[in-house]
Amino acid sequence: MREAKDKHFLKKPIYEGGRQALFDFIKRNLKYPKEALKNKIEGVVIVRYTINKDGKVIKTxxxxxxxxxxxxxxxxxxxxxKFHVPKNRKLKVLFxxxxxxxxTLPKKKDAPKKVEISYSSQKKDEQKPKTSYEYTIEY
Structure with missing residues (x-):
């Protein structure tokens, strides 16, 4: 019986954790340049990069x-x-x-709204009763 042939002759590099992990890594490490913030620059940068046999990006x-x-x-x-590169038939391939x-420019957070409440009491000339109460609750 024949073995099923591999669909792809060369196996592509894989980022550990998949596509979402790749985007999370970029989001965590990307720092908005000060000059771009100052000039309110937004948009997309397209980068072509080369991955060597060890999974390192060697050229951008x-x-x-x-x-x-x-x-x-x-x-x-x-x-x-850093990518995981499966073995490719003993070939040293650049991908x-x-x-x-x-x-995208960071959104400005609204300052929390402050609510000030002030109470004023007016003294009345009425006499207050001099009675006091005490309670003891047992349970």
Missing amino acids: EVKNSLGYGCDEEAQRVVKML HKKIHIKF
């Missing part, structure tokens, strides 16, 4: 630029990525991928 190239420091920040974060990194 910006395909869609925003400027104001966003391109450099996107490249910095992409270079931090090329693209990623879209979205820069």
